[in-house]
Amino acid sequence: MAGGAMVSTDGGGKEYPARMTLYVFLTCVVASSGGLIFGYDVGISGGVTSMDSFLLTFFPSVYRKEKQDRSTSIYCKFDSQLLTSFTSSLYVAALLTSFIASLVTDFFGRKWSMFRGGIAFILGAGINATADNLFMLILGRFLLGVGVGYAIQSVPIYLSEIAPPRLRGMLNIMFQLMVTIGILIANIINYFTNKIEGAWGWRVSLAFACVPAAIIAVGSLVLPETPNSLIERGHTEEAEATLRLIRGVDDISLEFRDLVAANKRCKEIRDPWSLILERKYRPQLAMAILIPFFQQLTGINIIMFYAPLIYKAVGFSGQASLVSTVIIGTVNVVATLISIITVDRVGRRGLLLHGGVQMLISQLIVGTLIALKFGATGEATDISKAYASCVLFFIGVYIAAFAWSWGPLGWLIPSEILSLEIRSVGQCIAVSVNMFFTFVIAQIFLTALCHMKHGLFFFFAGWVVVMTVFVALFLPETKNIPIEEMGLLWKEHWFWSRFIKDEENTEMGNLGRPWNHSRVQVAAKEVLSRNRV
Numbered sequence: 001m002a003g004g005a006m007v008s009t010d011g012g013g014k015e016y017p018a019r020m021t022l023y024v025f026l027t028c029v030v031a032s033s034g035g036l037i038f039g040y041d042v043g044i045s046g047g048v049t050s051m052d053s054f055l056l057t058f059f060p061s062v063y064r065k066e067k068q069d070r071s072t073s074i075y076c077k078f079d080s081q082l083l084t085s086f087t088s089s090l091y092v093a094a095l096l097t098s099f100i101a102s103l104v105t106d107f108f109g110r111k112w113s114m115f116r117g118g119i120a121f122i123l124g125a126g127i128n129a130t131a132d133n134l135f136m137l138i139l140g141r142f143l144l145g146v147g148v149g150y151a152i153q154s155v156p157i158y159l160s161e162i163a164p165p166r167l168r169g170m171l172n173i174m175f176q177l178m179v180t181i182g183i184l185i186a187n188i189i190n191y192f193t194n195k196i197e198g199a200w201g202w203r204v205s206l207a208f209a210c211v212p213a214a215i216i217a218v219g220s221l222v223l224p225e226t227p228n229s230l231i232e233r234g235h236t237e238e239a240e241a242t243l244r245l246i247r248g249v250d251d252i253s254l255e256f257r258d259l260v261a262a263n264k265r266c267k268e269i270r271d272p273w274s275l276i277l278e279r280k281y282r283p284q285l286a287m288a289i290l291i292p293f294f295q296q297l298t299g300i301n302i303i304m305f306y307a308p309l310i311y312k313a314v315g316f317s318g319q320a321s322l323v324s325t326v327i328i329g330t331v332n333v334v335a336t337l338i339s340i341i342t343v344d345r346v347g348r349r350g351l352l353l354h355g356g357v358q359m360l361i362s363q364l365i366v367g368t369l370i371a372l373k374f375g376a377t378g379e380a381t382d383i384s385k386a387y388a389s390c391v392l393f394f395i396g397v398y399i400a401a402f403a404w405s406w407g408p409l410g411w412l413i414p415s416e417i418l419s420l421e422i423r424s425v426g427q428c429i430a431v432s433v434n435m436f437f438t439f440v441i442a443q444i445f446l447t448a449l450c451h452m453k454h455g456l457f458f459f460f461a462g463w464v465v466v467m468t469v470f471v472a473l474f475l476p477e478t479k480n481i482p483i484e485e486m487g488l489l490w491k492e493h494w495f496w497s498r499f500i501k502d503e504e505n506t507e508m509g510n511l512g513r514p515w516n517h518s519r520v521q522v523a524a525k526e527v528l529s530r531n532r533v
């Protein structure tokens with residue numbers, strides 16, 4: 001669990017087993033591949049679209065504009081809706097798939113969702129690597145998007161259901177860590193494949209996505225289904241045996257009883273989609289929409305997708321721009337590790353507030369440096385290496401801030417504040433909002449850059465101000481609050497409490513047990529009063 005300090009008890013002090021078993025470990029491996037694939041796809045497109053051989057094959061007009069038309073401003077060099085559709089088609093497919101994936105995950109189980117994701121990935125990577133026309137290229141990207149949609153919907157749910165409660169939060173951020181490692185691996189592979197003679201390096205880059213895809217496809221066949229999913233689909237005995245197997249102990253009665261009770265409660269609920277629209281869920285719905293929206297409005301993916309193009313534009317050579325991307329990718333991984341270490345000590349609000357201020361300052365500096373050198377025309381006279389390195393440094397400062405704040409927390413917070421009865425739909429909303437805005441930013445960035453010029457950096461800086469104020473005023477601290485007992489957060493909050501009537505959520509924890517009856521609930525109340533700002 002996110003808080004890490006406590007586990008659910010029966011009120012008499014008896015606790016769930018919380019050992020890291022072989023099964024949990026294998027789960028981590030499969031889940032990691034889900035994160036790796038997502039990250040790999042984020043990281044690969046920027047490098048590939050900056051390779052001459054790739055541009056020449058699929059986007060000759062962009063290539064000509066970049067090479068021949070010396071007068072074109074740096075802001076507009078790469079402005080091509082076709083080029084951006086290569087990047088963004090993946091996210092539109094992931095968005096559409098996340099709805100189907102949420103049904104498959106519920107009706108057929110988490111495993112089958114992951115398996116379908118793995119197969120779609122393998123097909124997509126294969127088509128991309130052998131593409132010789134734009135249609136094949138976009139089709140391959142679309143299939144990769146289908147894979148991302150399945151993986152991103154099912155893997156975090158699979159993880160949180162199979163992990164012992166104590167490890168849940170950590171495994172959740174591990175997923176994000178794997179995303180950043182996937183991005184870095186993609187950056188490194190691009191660096192090497194760009195050197196391959198004969199103009200087929202980009203094919204190798206695109207083909208490599210098959211490796212984590214095969215792990216997730218085969219892994220999902222071997223791994224057990226989660227007890228929750230088995231209970232949900234009526235296989236109660238198998239669920240009990242599976243829980244025993246994954247926990248590695250005989251006495252799983254308490255956890256199993258809670259799972260069955262939680263499932264019974266969920267079944268009594270008519271339609272979770274109309275449920276989440278009820279007034280009392282307004283705070284959770286608002287967070288499920290706003291947190292992923294804000295995460296994308298930090299502008300992170302303009303760097304993730306188009307960094308090599310930006311570096312080339314500010315004066316780095318092709319190879320140097322790929323090296324810069326590797327440096328930034330490394331900063332991303334290291335800062336995510338820092339987040340893992342500090343999230344339960346500093347708390348979510350602390351990281352988001354600090355990250356917000358640091359992102360704001362660095363975005364303003366990058367925008368100003370670009371404005372000073374390129375002005376409104378976008379034509380630089382003479383850019384020194386030192387100047388370009390300075391831009392790179394502040395992009396690094398910005399990435400570090402994102403990677404210990406909005407990166408992991410943009411996924412962790414929606415998943416931990418949703419109460420059980422609306423968790424699956426809430427997660428589906430969070431994923432879709434994230435994918436939608438990832439798509440929008442990927443699609444419009446190069447055109448927006450052409451029109452707004454350096455002002456685009458100030459535009460995202462403006463959004464960072466909005467989200468930081470939002471966190472300060474509206475986001476309650478969830479550090480150390482057991483996931484089953486988040487209900488109190490809203491009731492105690494100066495703003496959100498108006499949506500919750502007195503008898504709601506305060507009387508019952510999310511598992512339907514009365515408040516004040518168990519040790520964990522009393523402890524949750526204490527943590528809440530300590531966290532209050």
Ligand code: BGC
Nearest residue numbers: 042180300301304407408438
């Ligand atoms: C975001 C991605 C982003 C990545 C960068 C993730 O949390 O959802 O859109 O590319 O972080 O590390």
